Amino acid sequence: MSLQPLDELPQHSLPIKRALLSVSDKTNIIPLAKALHDADVELISTGGTARTIREADIPVTDVSDITGFEECLDGRVKTLHPLIHGALLGRTSHQADVDEMKRLSIAPIELVVVNLYPFQEATADPNCTPAIATENIDIGGPTMIRASAKNFAHVCTLTAPEQYQEFIDEFKNEGKITFEKRRQWAKEAFNHTAHYDAHIANYFNELTAEEDDQPEQLNISLPKSQGLRYGENPHQKAAVYGYQDEFIDCFHGKQLSYNNFLDVDGALRLIADFQQADPTCAIFKHTVPCGIATDKNLHKAWDKAFQTDTKSPFGGIVVVNRELDLATAESIDEIFTEIIIAPSYSDDALDLLKQKKNRRLILHKKQLSSKAEKQFRSIFGGALSQDADFEVTTEDDLKVVTQREPTEKEIQDMLFAWQVVKHVKSNAIVYAKDQQTIGIGTGQTSRVEASQIAIAKAEEEGLALDGTAIASDAFFPFPDGVEAAAEAGATAVIQPGGSIRDEQVIEAANKLDLTMVFTGKRLFRH
Incomplete structure (x- = not known):
């Protein structure tokens, strides 16, 4: 030939x-x-x-x-x-x-x-x-x-x-x-x-998914959605591929950037876990949640989320799971925000928010779904693939391992903290109370250091840690983690369990009159 x-x-x-x-x-x-x-x-x-x-x-x-x-x-x-x-x-x-x-x-x-x-x-x-x-x-x-x-x-x-x-x-x-x-x-x-x-x-x-959990050949084919001005930094070329229009409509403000898409992805994944919850507001900065709260009233949920960290939300992202009303919009408008995401907006809220031309307003059209979704990350020589995690832990999934049984309020606070810590980068620690994050420690090489950061942030904001629940994305390898939590004021601990020193950790919790539950599921996020 x-x-x-x-x-x-x-x-x-x-x-x-x-x-x-x-x-x-x-x-x-x-x-x-x-x-x-x-x-x-x-x-x-x-x-x-x-x-x-x-x-x-x-x-x-x-x-x-x-x-x-x-x-x-x-x-x-x-x-x-x-x-x-x-x-x-x-x-x-x-x-x-x-x-x-x-x-x-x-x-x-x-x-x-x-x-x-x-x-x-x-x-x-x-x-x-x-x-x-x-x-x-x-x-x-x-x-x-x-x-x-x-x-x-x-x-x-x-x-x-x-x-x-x-x-x-x-x-x-x-x-x-x-x-x-x-x-x-x-x-x-x-x-x-x-x-x-x-x-x-x-x-x-x-x-054949039941026979082969992960296929022998990875086939990814996505149409180019739009070119981007640059990637994470101006010297990097970038584009976005796929079907983002099915999920969001950025109907006001500048074009979304590479980093904006990453932030929006993190926000949508978190709010998907709260779609059945009472009105919930989450604030993100650089893909990390810095304040989350649930309340019967969306405006109160915003106030509680903002109280967690009043500095980081500037230039951040706000996502809610209910129609954004005028009162909540007015409070959000008091600070500079890059992006606001909501399933709908009241007319008067839109009139107010559109006055800032560069702020992106996003309509959340469709919830992320667990159906057959895979997550991919490029690495040297190829890619990693895993099933997306959309599971929401319930009270039935909890195993009480301490002498003291948790109260109903402690259970609710632990479950709330557990839903949040799932979206915080490891090592991750979340203190929560009354369906509000009190302190968040993220991305540390030591779990104790993550807890110290969460405590320091709470103290800086004047938030009381007494009576809080603490969630850890992975097991406490030593008793010092629960000891630090008790010293800060926590009364309830939720963690995966599975350490070779679980018995030592449980013993320490019992001595401190903490209630502790195991979920049996780790939530690493790298």
Whole structure:
């Protein structure tokens, strides 16, 4: 097999004489077909696409008339034929190909317009079965796309209705399509089929999820959502990929930055754990919660969250799980905030908040869901993958390990602190009382140091630690952690348990009249 390097490919503009149109999504196919017909381009088509074009009184030739072989197997076989693929793969600038095509009566096709069966949409339907899914796996479409895109030096490939107008404009003006455009659309075609195949592979990976918890092949295919001005720092290039518009709508203020997206992700993951709770407000800074509270009244929840740390919220993020009302908006507006996230806003709250043009206001449209969600992080030579953690610990999950049983209030405060500590970077310590964070210690190499920071912050804000519950994201390896908590004023401890010194820690708690529960689940966050 002889190969031509890219710099030897003919880079001429391409006239279009024959076009093959076979699309599942027929959006704007008629204006494209009409523009081609008006330019005396012969149209070839299949099945439903051919019917649609004929109904618009535009002449079209069926593929079966070209191949001399009817569509068969319930439409599974239409275009898989040498007279079609020879027409797509023949290099009309290469004399040997031209001679062979002439000998085999293969006429070249210069334009292919194909999009694929809606596999992703079909499998998103909760009623989709494996039988339905497999019938939505396109075979002929990807084959034609790959064939024509491979031969982009001699064939133009369109795979999305959004490309049609750009094609029509250039074709009408020049009567030809430039090499640069063909190469651009070939790139988009290969990305299109890669994206399609990734969804099919991931669907089958999920079908066998019980046998293989993590797939043998990691397939990530996400469309570019938007380019970003820069990454974490101005010298780093960046973009965001995926389907963020399904979850949020940043309807006011500047474009979200790379760091903003990280902050919003952290805020949405935390508030997902409080979606069934009373009105809750959380304040974030650099992806770390610095104050969280729940109350019967959202305005009071904001006040309690802000009391935890009155310095860090400046330039931070605020997220709530209820409609943002005017009273709460007025209090938030007293400080500078980068982003506010809410499921809805009252009209008067919006009137107030929109007065600051650069502050981002985000509508939280859809909750994050535990359904099959994986988390990925790039590392040297590859990536890490894990299941996302959306589990919420309840009273039934707690194991009391001390002599003193917790009161109902202590249980509620421990569960609240446990929900918060899940979102604090390790080593993480949270003191809480009355559904309010009193002190948060985050990201320390020592658990005792994390506790000391939480205590110091509470004391700096004038918040009493007496009667608080303390949550630790991992077990206390030594008794000194619970001893420090008791000295600060805590009366209840919630932790995973599992240390070889658990008995020593429990003994220390009993001596200090602490109540302590084990969850059996660690919440490291690196």
